[in-house]
Amino acid sequence: xxxxxxxxxxxxxxxPTLSIVIPVYGAWQATRVLGAxxxxxxxxxxxxxSSPAPVALPDFPTVRLIHLQQRAFPGAxxxxxxxxxxxxxxxxxxxxxxxxxxxxxFVHRHLAANPHDLAFGLYTQDxxxxxxxxxFITTMQRQRFEQEFSRNHFRYGQSSHVLMRRxxxxxxxxxxxxxxxxxxxxxxIRAINAGVDINVYPEFLADHIKIFSFIxxxxxxxxxxxxxxxxxxxxxxxxxxxxxxxxxxxxxxLITSFISPIxxxxxxxLNILSAKVAGGIFLGMVLSPLLLAHEIxxxxxxxxxxxxxxxxxxxxxxxCIGVMLANVRVYSRALIRKIRYVAVLAELGKRVFFRRGMPxxxxxxxxSRCNLRCEHCFYKETLxxxxxxxxxxxxxxxxxxxxxxxxxxxxxxxxxxxxxxxxDIHRIIMQNCQPMMISIPTNGWYTEKTYINTLRMLQQMQRxxxxxxxxxDGPKTIHDAIRGDDSWQHLLKTWQKLKELQRIYPxxxxxxxxxxxxxxxxxxxxxxxxxxxxxxPNQISINLIRDTENRNAEVPHTVLDAYKSAIERYEWHxxxxxxxxxxxxxxxxxxxxxxVQKELIYRVMRxxxxxxxCTAGALTYVIWEDGRVNACEMLPDTVGNIIGNNPENNFSxxxxxxxxxxxxxxxxxxxxxxxxxxxxxxxxxxSWPVAGKLWFRVxxxxxSSPLPLPETHTR
Numbered sequence: 001x002x003x004x005x006x007x008x009x010x011x012x013x014x015x016p017t018l019s020i021v022i023p024v025y026g027a028w029q030a031t032r033v034l035g036a037x038x039x040x041x042x043x044x045x046x047x048x049x050s051s052p053a054p055v056a057l058p059d060f061p062t063v064r065l066i067h068l069q070q071r072a073f074p075g076a077x078x079x080x081x082x083x084x085x086x087x088x089x090x091x092x093x094x095x096x097x098x099x100x101x102x103x104x105x106f107v108h109r110h111l112a113a114n115p116h117d118l119a120f121g122l123y124t125q126d127x128x129x130x131x132x133x134x135x136f137i138t139t140m141q142r143q144r145f146e147q148e149f150s151r152n153h154f155r156y157g158q159s160s161h162v163l164m165r166r167x168x169x170x171x172x173x174x175x176x177x178x179x180x181x182x183x184x185x186x187x188x189i190r191a192i193n194a195g196v197d198i199n200v201y202p203e204f205l206a207d208h209i210k211i212f213s214f215i216x217x218x219x220x221x222x223x224x225x226x227x228x229x230x231x232x233x234x235x236x237x238x239x240x241x242x243x244x245x246x247x248x249x250x251x252x253x254l255i256t257s258f259i260s261p262i263x264x265x266x267x268x269x270l271n272i273l274s275a276k277v278a279g280g281i282f283l284g285m286v287l288s289p290l291l292l293a294h295e296i297x298x299x300x301x302x303x304x305x306x307x308x309x310x311x312x313x314x315x316x317x318x319x320c321i322g323v324m325l326a327n328v329r330v331y332s333r334a335l336i337r338k339i340r341y342v343a344v345l346a347e348l349g350k351r352v353f354f355r356r357g358m359p360x361x362x363x364x365x366x367x368s369r370c371n372l373r374c375e376h377c378f379y380k381e382t383l384x385x386x387x388x389x390x391x392x393x394x395x396x397x398x399x400x401x402x403x404x405x406x407x408x409x410x411x412x413x414x415x416x417x418x419x420x421x422x423x424d425i426h427r428i429i430m431q432n433c434q435p436m437m438i439s440i441p442t443n444g445w446y447t448e449k450t451y452i453n454t455l456r457m458l459q460q461m462q463r464x465x466x467x468x469x470x471x472x473d474g475p476k477t478i479h480d481a482i483r484g485d486d487s488w489q490h491l492l493k494t495w496q497k498l499k500e501l502q503r504i505y506p507x508x509x510x511x512x513x514x515x516x517x518x519x520x521x522x523x524x525x526x527x528x529x530x531x532x533x534x535x536x537p538n539q540i541s542i543n544l545i546r547d548t549e550n551r552n553a554e555v556p557h558t559v560l561d562a563y564k565s566a567i568e569r570y571e572w573h574x575x576x577x578x579x580x581x582x583x584x585x586x587x588x589x590x591x592x593x594x595x596v597q598k599e600l601i602y603r604v605m606r607x608x609x610x611x612x613x614c615t616a617g618a619l620t621y622v623i624w625e626d627g628r629v630n631a632c633e634m635l636p637d638t639v640g641n642i643i644g645n646n647p648e649n650n651f652s653x654x655x656x657x658x659x660x661x662x663x664x665x666x667x668x669x670x671x672x673x674x675x676x677x678x679x680x681x682x683x684x685x686x687s688w689p690v691a692g693k694l695w696f697r698v699x700x701x702x703x704s705s706p707l708p709l710p711e712t713h714t715r
Contacts, residue, residue, distance in 0.1 A: 016088035016111045018042040019166065021081030023074050024049040028095040029209060031058045036098045038062075040091070040107055046081040048072070074159070075175030075183035082174060085166055094160045096210040100124060103161070106204045110163060117197035118164050118188065120157025121204030122146060132307040133212050139304065140296050144245040147295065149200050154192055154242040159184035161206050170448050172196055173455040179235075181227035185242055186235075190455075193500055217311070218318045225322030233330040234462065237506055253292040258316035260285045286313075337463075344405045344434055352686050355618040357655035357664070360407045361682045362433070363633070365625045366390065366425060367414040370443070390625055391643070393424055399623070399642045400432035402651035409435040410678060414625070416440050417449045423456035430464065436586065439467040441513055443483065444491030451497040458505040465586070468498055469511040469541060474520035474527060482519055495535055509538045510580075514566075517545035521562035525569035532573050538580050538587075539594065540573075542566050544605060544675050546634070555605050564606075567598045589685075592697040597684045601675045610671045612687045616679040617664045619686060621655060629654050634674045637663050 020042045022033065030047075034057070037045055042062060049055070050068035057063050066080055078092055089111055093099065099107075103121060110119055122145060123138045130138070141158065149155050162184075172191045175183050188198055212220065232239040261282060268278040289312045290297050290305070297305050351358045367390050391399070409429050416422055422440075429438060438457075442450055450468070457466055473479045476488040495510070502508045512531050516524060531540055544555065544563050555563075573579055574591060603609045617631030617639075624630070627643035629651070640654030647653055654660065666672075684694050 016114055017086070018089050018091060018107070018111060019081075019085035019087030020045040020091045020093060021078055021085060022047050022093050022095055023072070023077030023081070024054070024095045025051050025071065025077070027055060030055050030095075032209070033093070033095060033098055034058060034060055034063055036100075036104075037093065039101075039104045040099075042091070043087045044085070046084060048077040048081045050077055073177060073180050073183070075179055075187075076177030078159075078183075079174045079177055082166070082169065087166060089163060090166045091163045092159060092161065093206075096208060097160045098207040098209055099161065100205045100207065102203055103205050106201060107163060110201075115197075116165055116168070117199050118157070118162060118168075118191055119204060120145070120159070120198070120200045121161045121163075121206055122158075122200065122202060123160070123208045124205045127207040127209075129207065129209055129211055131211060132303050133214065133217055133311065134208070136296075136300060136304045136308045136311065137212065137217070138208065139300055143295050145200055146202065148245040148247060152243055152245060154189050155198055155245065156185045156188035156242065157198065157200050159187075160208065161204065163204070168196060169452070173452055176459045178460055179231055181224065181231045182239060186238055189238060189241055189504060190500075193503055214311075214314075218314060221315055222318035222322040225319045226326045229323045229326035230330055233326070238504060241504075249292045253289050254312065254316035254319060256316075257285060257289065257313040258320055261313065341434075347405050348407060352619065355615070355664075357618065357660055358404070358652065359619050359621045359655070360686075361410070361620040361678070362403060362406055362408075362623065363410045363412055363620070363678050364623045365412045365414065366396075366416055366422070367419055368625045369418050370413060370415040390419070391627065393421060393428065395627075395643065396425055396428050397432070398645075399651050400429055402642075403433055404652075406433050406435050408437050408439070408681075409433055410439045412441060415443055415445070417442050417446050417453055420449075422453045423460070426457040426466075427460055430461065435464060437465045437467060439469060441469045441471060442494075443487070444470040444494040445487065447490065447494040447497055450494050451501070454498060454508070455501060458501065458508060461507060465507050465509055467509040467511055467538075469513045470495055471513045471515070472531065472535075473515060473517075474523045475530060478520050478523060492534075499536075510535075511539040511541055512537045513541045513543060515543045515545055516559060516563040516566060518556070518559060521559045524562040524566040528566050528569040528573065532578050536580050539590065540570055540579075541594075541677065542570060542598065543677055544601060546675050560602075560606055564602060567602065570598075571595065589694075589698055592694050593681060593684050596690060596694045596697070597677065597680050600680055600684065600690060601677070604673045605675050608673075610673050612683050612690045614667050614672050614679060615682045615687050616672070616676075617655075617660060617667055620679050620682045622678075631660075631663055631667065632674075632676050632679045634676050634679075635663070635667075635672075639663060 018040060020037055020040065022045065024047055034045060034047075038060065045060070045063045046066055047054075047057060047063060048066045048068060050070065050072040054065060054067055057065055066084065068077060068080055072080065081092075082090055091107065106121075122142055125135060125138050125142070127134075145158050149157065168191075172187065172194045174187075176186045179186060191198060228244075264273065264278045264282050264285075267273040268275055273281075286309060289309060293312075297308060300308060348360055351360050369390075411422075411425070417440075419425065426438060429435065444450065454466070454468060470491050471483075472488075472491065473482045479488045479491075480486065498508070498510055502510055512535055514527070514531065520527075528540065528542075531537065542563065545559065574595070600611045603611050614632075616635070620632065622630045622633055623642060627641040627649075628638045629640045629642060630636075630638055637659070639659040640648065640657060642649055642651055642654070648657075683690065685691055
């Protein structure tokens with residue numbers, strides 16, 4: 001290893017500042033690793049240790065311990081330091097890596113150049129600690145991360161030491177904290193997708209002081225192969241985009257070097273091949289890596305060549321065994337999940353069939369805070385309250401467990417992305433309610449908050465779909481007049497960042513919500529064309545202004561005419577497939593639902609027609625930010641409150657109590673009707689006879705066929 005003196009160079013005050021983050025778990029050579037970093041004169045060296053009892057750190061003034069209370073995967077540990085770092089740049093260094101003097105000089109030059117890339121380094125090949133196994137493995141890694149690296153579009157470096165601007169998280173997000181493996185691949189895919197350059201610098205060298213014995217290497221390769229296959233299986237849409245930067249020749253050679261001897265022994269044992277022929281073929285297979293992987297073997301010294309030839313079939317064996325064990329595990333777990341989900345579907349079927357109050361759809365207002373003051377918002381009178389009220393995560397954990405499985409869970413506000421814990425709310429809902437879809441509306445003002453929180457939600461999702469809907473109330477001038485100056489520009493920037501995520505995560509659906517009202521009605525139907533051209537959404541939710549104080553209030557015919565023309569124009573776009581396709585199963589149902597739902601709402605509001613028995617209070621409930629439970633947003637009848645630990649605060653008790661039972665009967669008896677889109681969605685799916693129209697369209701393949709709105713009363 002190159003020896004470095006511990007000294008602090010003089011750096012111009014205008015030079016970019018540096019923070020260093022070291023993720024740690026278990027024992028490590030702290031003094032050696034940290035001592036090599038002192039010449040960088042960093043603002044701070046943050047040691048993010050998730051060990052139960054962290055190793056005592058040397059008394060260096062810039063070193064600070066961040067003790068993580070739970071075992072953290074590499075990405076989570078790096079994020080903990082990244083989020084607390086103060087420097088302009090962050091250098092991530094693994095706990096088994098010692099930077100060389102050459103690397104320190106590189107870092108100083110790199111900071112002076114002030115680039116905006118991800119700068120990855122390489123391992124040295126002449127570390128004094130290395131044995132022949134380490135030298136051979138290092139040569140192999142350099143081939144992958146230096147030569148093969150440049151041949152791939154979705155390329156990645158080894159995250160053992162990587163340098164980047166601290167604020168790059170705004171463009172590409174943080175490391176995935178849920179991955180035990182390939183977190184470096186995943187962040188590189190997002191970086192490239194966001195237009196961030198990825199580079200490997202040969203002079204950015206470090207000694208890898210994790211020394212392998214033969215047994216250690218086999219365990220390491222087997223375990224990493226296992227984790228790699230498991231990670232790929234759980235995240236196919238991401239990791240199928242990138243190769244492992246090992247050429248097909250290399251992979252073929254590794255696998256055949258393991259399988260071929262077994263086949264030769266079998267053929268020789270069956271007297272299909274003579275021992276002499278089998279021996280000759282075996283010798284050729286043993287030496288074949290010299291040809292098939294010549295890029296690794298040619299630059300190696302004789303001792304490393306011999307070591308590599310002996311290691312090659314063993315490495316092939318451990319890789320194959322690791323992948324096979326992972327396949328057994330992931331496919332068995334997938335089967336178990338499917339079996340368990342049958343029970344979930346059975347529970348949902350029971351709720352739909354018996355309709356005793358337990359819902360299949362929840363609309364949950366997680367905040368009433370909002371940064372905007374839109375005139376048509378039904379929340380506008382309460383937005384400025386001193387204490388708007390919000391449920392904490394413990395309350396949400398309790399309530400969602402009581403709710404159990406649902407098909408659809410809609411979060412609302414206020415502006416939901418004002419909650420910094422929105423990704424935790426999403427996690428709790430997915431764990432306890434297992435919805436097929438979670439939807440979140442937003443005004444799109446907070447680009448960074450929306451991007452980071454949406455990314456964190458997608459990273460933790462193993463199933464289901466996530467829909468983010470941005471509210472757009474007209475062309476730029478009208479939208480800004482309704483919502484405030486620069487609102488359009490903010491939402492456009494947010495939409496572009498979400499589109500980047502959608503290219504990686506197809507389970508993300510992006511929609512536009514537009515409310516036809518007294519201010520913007522003259523913009524339709526042409527504004528629907530503008531939405532389609534500008535945003536290319538998966539869906540457009542065309543809503544009608546409603547009066548929550550008087551659900552029977554008449555909407556002016558001019559507004560209704562605009563609503564009708566907007567829907568018909570949207571139907572045209574659906575039919576002509578100008579919208580972005582849904583990236584998940586169930587998209588055809590959503591398409592059909594949109595057409596049938598809008599037809600029903602139009603008939604209610606234009607002709608005051610009773611179109612279907614309402615399922616509000618039977619299959620749908622609204623939970624307000626202060627804990628009140630209502631059958632829908634339009635009815636004032638509150639049937640209970642979930643805040644508290646008394647029996648009457650239990651959600652399942654609330655929806656089965658006397659108030660709820662009376663309200664359900666009242667809704668049916670009075671033929672309750674309105675334009676409330678969320679309730680009408682469930683009506684469209686499960687309230688007969690209109691549900692028959694929807695399912696016929698789905699099963700007959702006519703989900704995208706136009707559904708003309710009536711000109712006269714249909715009864």
